[in-house]
Amino acid sequence: MASSDNDDQGYSDFDEEEDPIELESDDDMATLLAARRQKYKVLTEDAVRALQDDCIAGVADLIQVPPAIAAIVLRHCHWSSLVVQDKWFSDEQGLRAAVGLLPPSDGDAVAEPKRKRKGKKLTCDLCFDNHAPSQMKSAGCGHLYCRVFWRGYIRAAVEDGARCLSLRCPDPSCSAAVIRDLVDDVADEEDKQRYAGFALRSYVEESKTMRWCPAPGCGLAMEYLGGESLSEQLDVVCDCGHGFCIVCAEESHRPVPCRTVREWAAKNSSESESTNWVIANTKLCPKCRRPIEKNTGCNHMTCRDPCRHQFCWICLADYHGGHTCNRYEVDEIDARQAYARASLDRYIHYYERWVAHEHSRQRASEDMFELESAREVYLEGAAADEAQRQLGFLIDAYRQILEGRRMLRWTYAYGYFADRDKLNLLECLQGEAEGSLERLHEMAEAERTASENYYAADGGVSSYFDRLAKLTKQTHDYFESMAEAFQTDLD
Numbered sequence: 001m002a003s004s005d006n007d008d009q010g011y012s013d014f015d016e017e018e019d020p021i022e023l024e025s026d027d028d029m030a031t032l033l034a035a036r037r038q039k040y041k042v043l044t045e046d047a048v049r050a051l052q053d054d055c056i057a058g059v060a061d062l063i064q065v066p067p068a069i070a071a072i073v074l075r076h077c078h079w080s081s082l083v084v085q086d087k088w089f090s091d092e093q094g095l096r097a098a099v100g101l102l103p104p105s106d107g108d109a110v111a112e113p114k115r116k117r118k119g120k121k122l123t124c125d126l127c128f129d130n131h132a133p134s135q136m137k138s139a140g141c142g143h144l145y146c147r148v149f150w151r152g153y154i155r156a157a158v159e160d161g162a163r164c165l166s167l168r169c170p171d172p173s174c175s176a177a178v179i180r181d182l183v184d185d186v187a188d189e190e191d192k193q194r195y196a197g198f199a200l201r202s203y204v205e206e207s208k209t210m211r212w213c214p215a216p217g218c219g220l221a222m223e224y225l226g227g228e229s230l231s232e233q234l235d236v237v238c239d240c241g242h243g244f245c246i247v248c249a250e251e252s253h254r255p256v257p258c259r260t261v262r263e264w265a266a267k268n269s270s271e272s273e274s275t276n277w278v279i280a281n282t283k284l285c286p287k288c289r290r291p292i293e294k295n296t297g298c299n300h301m302t303c304r305d306p307c308r309h310q311f312c313w314i315c316l317a318d319y320h321g322g323h324t325c326n327r328y329e330v331d332e333i334d335a336r337q338a339y340a341r342a343s344l345d346r347y348i349h350y351y352e353r354w355v356a357h358e359h360s361r362q363r364a365s366e367d368m369f370e371l372e373s374a375r376e377v378y379l380e381g382a383a384a385d386e387a388q389r390q391l392g393f394l395i396d397a398y399r400q401i402l403e404g405r406r407m408l409r410w411t412y413a414y415g416y417f418a419d420r421d422k423l424n425l426l427e428c429l430q431g432e433a434e435g436s437l438e439r440l441h442e443m444a445e446a447e448r449t450a451s452e453n454y455y456a457a458d459g460g461v462s463s464y465f466d467r468l469a470k471l472t473k474q475t476h477d478y479f480e481s482m483a484e485a486f487q488t489d490l491d
Contacts, residue, residue, distance in 0.1 A: 040246065042239050043210070043221045045200065052203040055081060063088050068179040071199070072099050075165060078206045100168055100177030102140055124149060126170065137186055139169040141176035150186040154178075158191045162198045214249050215242035222246055233258065243406075255407060255486035256414040264413040268351070282343060285309055286316050288420055291343075350416040354409050361405035364441065368398040390465045397444045397472045404437040404479055411482070422490045429482040436475040443468060 060070035076099045077083040121130040124146040157164035167178040204210045208229040218240045235252035237243045243252040287309035299313040310319040
C-alpha cells in the first residue's frame with residue numbers, strides 16, 4: 001500500500017510536495033476524542049451516591065429538616081436544590097402537602113408512635129393485635145401498625161418498582177409520606193437494598209445533567225459538564241465501551257438529531273413496509289415527491305408548504321372541483337403499482353446503506369481489536385519505537401473509520417426523511433466524507449493484512465504511514481465539516 005502504484009488507486013488527493021503531517025502522539029485520534037470527552041465524565045455508583053448525599057445534606061441544612069425528609073422534597077423537585085429553594089420559601093405548606101409531609105407543629109414524619117405509653121401495649125390498626133410500643137410504628141401521622149405489617153407493606157411496594165419511593169401511609173384517608181428512615185427501620189435487608197437502589201437510580205433518572213449507561217449490566221452513569229441542563233446533543237462513551245447519546249439514551253447517532261433516530265426506529269420496526277401498506281398508507285406528492293401519509297377520510301390531499309399541490313389520493317391526478325376517478329383504467333393500476341415499487345425502492349435504498357455501513361463498522365471494530373490484541377507481535381524487533389509510532393497511526397485510522405461509519409450510517413436515515421431541497425447538500429456532504437472514508441478504510445485494511453511485509457521492508461514504510469496519518473486527518477476534517485452542517489439541520 002505504500003508503493004507508488006497506489007497513487008492511481010484513489011490516493012492522488014495528496015500533493016507529494018507537501019510536508020508530511022506531524023503527529024507527536026502515537027494516539028492522536030484518541031486525543032481528538034478526549035477533547036469531546038471533556039464535556040462529560042463517567043461516574044460509578046459510589047460517586048453518584050456521594051453526589052446524592054451531598055445534595056440531600058445541602059437541602060436539609062437549607063430548609064432545616066432531617067435528611068430523609070429533604071430527600072423526599074428533592075425527589076419531588078427532580079433533585080434540583082434551586083427548585084426546592086424557590087418552592088419551599090414561596091409556599092412551604094403547599095410543597096409539604098404535595099409530598100405528604102405533616103405541618104411543622106405535628107413533627108416531621110418519624111418512626112415512633114404518638115400514642116406510645118410506657119408499659120402499655122398498643123393495638124395495630126390493621127391486625128388489631130396488641131403489641132409492645134417498640135413494635136409499633138407510624139409515618140408520623142398517628143396511624144399505628146406493627147412491624148410485621150410494615151415489613152410486608154414495604155416489600156409489596158418494593159416489588160412494584162420505583163413507585164415505592166412515593167409510598168404513603170397505609171390508611172386510605174392519610175397522605176403522610178413513608179420516609180427512608182422508616183423503611184430502614186422495619187424492612188428486611190433485601191428490601192432495604194432494593195429501596196436504596198431505586199432511590200439512587202431516581203437521582204440520575206430525574207436529573208437534567210446525568211444519564212445511566214443503557215448497556216445491559218452496566219451500573220455507570222454519565223454526567224454532563226456543559227451546564228445545568230443538557231443544552232446540546234452529545235455522544236458519550238462509557239467505560240464499559242458502550243456509546244450512546246446523553247440526551248435520548250439511544251445509540252450514538254452524531255450528527256443527526258434524536259428525532260431521526262426515533263422516526264427511523266419506528267420505520268424499521270413496523271411490519272408495514274410491504275407494497276400493500278405503501279399503496280394504502282403512504283404516497284409521494286406528484287409534484288415535489290415528499291412522502292405523505294393519509295390520516296383523514298377525505299381523498300382531497302394538499303401537500304404541505306411550500307408546495308401546496310392539490311391532488312386525489314386515489315389516482316394522484318390533479319384535484320379540481322367535481323373530480324372523480326371511479327372508472328377502471330388499466331393505466332391507472334399500472335401507475336399505482338409502479339408508484340408502490342418506487343416508494344419501496346426508495347426505502348430500500350436508504351435502508352441498505354444504513355445496514356451496510358453498520359456491517360463495515362463492525363468488521364472494522366473486529367480488525368481494530370485484533371490489532372490491539374497483537375500489539376506485542378507488531379512491536380517485536382530492534383525498531384520497536386518506530387513500530388510503536390506506526391501502529392499508533394494505524395489504530396488512529398481505525399478509530400476514525402469506526403466514527404465515520406457510524407456517522408455515515410445515520411446520515412442515510414436522515415436522508416430518508418429529509419425534504420427534497422436538502423438532499424443536494426446532504427448528498428454532496430455524504431459523497432465527500434464517504435469517498436475519503438473508503439480510501440482510508442482500504443488503505444488501512446491493505447496494510448493490516450500485509451503488516452509483516454511492511455515491518456520487514458526497509459523502504460516505503462515511513463512514507464506510507466505519513467500518508468495514512470494525513471488521510472486520517474483529512475477524513476476527520478470531512479466528517480467534522482459534515483457534522484457542523486447538521487448543527488443547522490442543513491439549512
